Amino acid sequence: MFIDPDRLERRLREEFGGTGGEARVVVRQAVDLADSGAYADDVGVPLTAEVVVEELSDAPDGTPAERWNWWIGSLEVAYGEYGRFGIRQFRK
Numbered sequence: 001m002f003i004d005p006d007r008l009e010r011r012l013r014e015e016f017g018g019t020g021g022e023a024r025v026v027v028r029q030a031v032d033l034a035d036s037g038a039y040a041d042d043v044g045v046p047l048t049a050e051v052v053v054e055e056l057s058d059a060p061d062g063t064p065a066e067r068w069n070w071w072i073g074s075l076e077v078a079y080g081e082y083g084r085f086g087i088r089q090f091r092k
Contacts, residue, residue: 003027003034008049015053018063025087026052026064029072033085042079 005027012023033039034047045051059067065087075082 003031003047003049003052005031008052011049011053012056012064016056016062016064016067018065022063022065026068029068029085029087033082038079038081039075042075 008030009020009023009027012018012026013020030047030049030052039045039047055071056064056067059070061067062070069086072082072086075085
């Protein structure tokens with residue numbers, strides 16, 4: 001499934017703030033996750049920019065990377081094998 005990186009980066013910054021570097025690393029991980037096909041296989045729907053923003057909106061609070069890691073942690077608990085998509089660090 002194709003995720004438009006520029007569109008997703010804009011949406012992340014508009015919805016959740018954070019730095020440009022932080023949004024870019026979330027986008028990179030989202031594209032990698034979509035390309036892997038794991039999310040579509042496990043959940044039954046393709047991973048799109050809209051799905052990413054919707055799922056990150058469910059996080060209690062935080063910046064895009066914090067919200068992303070919260071969501072990836074939820075997927076890891078539910079399905080396993082998602083830890084590799086977590087974010088450990090990014091350039092501001």
